Amino acid sequence: MKIRVLSSGLLSTIQDKGRWGFQAIGMPVAGAMDLYSLKIGNILSGNPENAAALEITFKGPTLEVIHGEGLLSCTGADLGLRINDRPCPLWRSITLTAGDQVSFSGLDGKGCRGYLCFSGGIDVPQVMNSRSTYLRGGIGGMNGRAISSGDLLETGPLPYLWKRTAGLECPHHLIPDLFNDLPFRVIPGPQEDKFTDQGKNTFYSSVYTVTDLADRMGFRLKGTPVEHISSADIISDAIPLGAVQIPGHGQPIVMMADRQTTGGYAKIGVMSSVDVYRLAQKLPGEKIRFTRITLEEALYIRSLMEQTILEMKRVRAKYRSRILPKDHFSGDLSGTFSVVLDGVVHRIDWEEKF
Amino acid sequence: MGDSSDFRVLQGGDNCIIIDFGEEISMGLNRKVHNLKNWISKKQYPGIIETVPTYRSLAVYFDPDKFDLKYFSGDVQKVEPPILDSFPPERKIIHIPVSYGNHFGPDLTDVAEYHGLTMEKVIQIHSRPIYHCYMLGFTPGFAYLGGMDERIATPRLTEPRKAIPSGSVGIAGHQTGIYPIESPGGWKIIGRTPLKLFDPSADPPVMILSGWGVRFYPVPTDKYEAIKEMVLSGRYEPEITAREDR
Structure with a gap:
């Protein structure tokens, strides 16, 4: 498909799972803020789960398909998706053809980041193995910037069996629970010993408000200051996704997709990655709490997300083979392998034909 | 998660561990960080996404589905001080x-x-x-x-x-x-x-x-x-x- 951008929305960037592998030269990872929604959306559109999609923020863009046909799935927050000016549900794939218009009527107060996953993914050049936009460095995505009106988006080759994927819905129990008020789970971090007992107690028992300085780089929070033993400064150390840094003023900053690779403020802990994706949906002014969990618990929580993604792929495979009798389903219906031919690694996706 | 005489292995969330050599800026300590990075990269542990050296620590990012954290943490304790202290950097x-x-x-x-x-x-x-x-x-x-x-x-x-x-x-x-x-x-x-x-x-x-x-x-x-x-x-x-x- 070729898609023209009629209006850009507030901040619409091309993102995939992020630019991993270059943090040693200081290259931030970037990637989808709510990676969970991106993955489900890509599966719904018949894509590999980490294909490049459009991350839209607060106010969605207006797009028009000018050539070709394919699928669109919108996941994450509901920014008021409309197709040809009619309301349209999220979490399902819709067939688009030339002339169709995609627009957004506004937030419903729950969440702020949506994902527009087109079949074939958005085809922009890879920079350092990723199509993710890193805005501050001006690299990746659409020439290193957010999309703007007049841009032309092209999707990659249509994925295998895309027509059979049309209309696929994410079952209710597999839709990520992104908008609840549960506490955000934090694994004690590398500099927890830089904080007083009272400081740690404050952090895990207080309510913090998301400030208006909450962007792709980090979420600054406001609440009761967290007390350090002496100084907030450390000799610079790596900053993992979801690291909770607390500078001298005592107010936590949760480090998000566009975070710096390293930094010099003490980290009281690191948020469970599943909860980082949930935090990405919080609006300025919303209140959040933290709870302390073990690494084992965090790995278990993460494995549940991985299982959900796997289950969504099974649902897709069943959906695509829906005309066959039920007793046919045993074993895998699709998969991926790589093969080396003349020294070049080729990735092959396969899917059982019916 | 286990310490050696040179470093502590610290938690950095559900996809990262930080091997920390201490709160110090010194050529000697930084050399240990880079030597450990080289040692890990030679071992080719499955599931490691990347390693990030800093002044005082080495962050190891991993894919929890493919990485054996317990085995790795145990293995890394066995790195000998002479391995950590060798090498003249290019100048x-x-x-x-x-x-x-x-x-x-x-x-x-x-x-x-x-x-x-x-x-x-x-x-x-x-x-x-x-x-x-x-x-x-x-x-x-x-x-x-x-x-x-x-x-x-x-x-x-x-x-x-x-x-x-x-x-x-x-x-x-x-x-x-x-x-x-x-x-x-x-x-x-x-x-x-x-x-x-x-x-x-x-x-x-x-x-x-x-x-x-x-x-x-x-x-x-x-x-x-x-x-x-x-x-x-x-x-x-x-x-x-x-x-x-x-």
Whole structure:
């Protein structure tokens, strides 16, 4: 498909799972803020789960398909998706053809980041193995910037069996629970010993408000200051996704997709990655709490997300083979392998034909 | 998660562990970090996405589905001190022109006042040593430099600035460095270089590499502008010399 951008929305960037592998030269990872929604959306559109999609923020863009046909799935927050000016549900794939218009009527107060996953993914050049936009460095995505009106988006080759994927819905129990008020789970971090007992107690028992300085780089929070033993400064150390840094003023900053690779403020802990994706949906002014969990618990929580993604792929495979009798389903219906031919690694996706 | 005599293995969330050698800036300690990085990369543990060296630690990012954290944590304890303490790094010196003070270095007066020095003295102290690049991090191409004179060590701002222009040269505690791209940050800014430290179309995309020596030299504003013009038109070649000592 070729898609023209009629209006850009507030901040619409091309993102995939992020630019991993270059943090040693200081290259931030970037990637989808709510990676969970991106993955489900890509599966719904018949894509590999980490294909490049459009991350839209607060106010969605207006797009028009000018050539070709394919699928669109919108996941994450509901920014008021409309197709040809009619309301349209999220979490399902819709067939688009030339002339169709995609627009957004506004937030419903729950969440702020949506994902527009087109079949074939958005085809922009890879920079350092990723199509993710890193805005501050001006690299990746659409020439290193957010999309703007007049841009032309092209999707990659249509994925295998895309027509059979049309209309696929994410079952209710597999839709990520992104908008609840549960506490955000934090694994004690590398500099927890830089904080007083009272400081740690404050952090895990207080309510913090998301400030208006909450962007792709980090979420600054406001609440009761967290007390350090002496100084907030450390000799610079790596900053993992979801690291909770607390500078001298005592107010936590949760480090998000566009975070710096390293930094010099003490980290009281690191948020469970599943909860980082949930935090990405919080609006300025919303209140959040933290709870302390073990690494084992965090790995278990993460494995549940991985299982959900796997289950969504099974649902897709069943959906695509829906005309066959039920007793046919045993074993895998699709998969991926790589093969080396003349020294070049080729990735092959396969899917059982019916 | 287990410690050796040299380091502690710390939790960094559900896809990262941090092997920490301690709160210290020293060549000896940084060498251990880089040696451990090399040792891990040779072992080719399945599930490791990347390793990120800093002054004092090595972050190991992993895919929890493919990485055996317990096995790795146990294995890493067996690394012997002679492995950690070996290796002579490659040494080059890059010479970086800097326009100190005025609007390029808004915190130069603060740094001078904090230590009861003149601005000229701060510039002289800052531009004398050959700094050692311990690591790159924070943003693309940001070189963390060691070897700054204690006489100009100054704490960070308590409230970080929201935007610091690219090329800004700053001081944070005992560290000095250059902001390669515009970004928020809490360093005290004393000057600016016209050089482009990060360029994604260049190979390598960064100008200063880990292990290099770095020297700053003061230039007046008109010279800064002249170099800036050459940089923008792609005609500027940074001065790089060989490091003689060690």
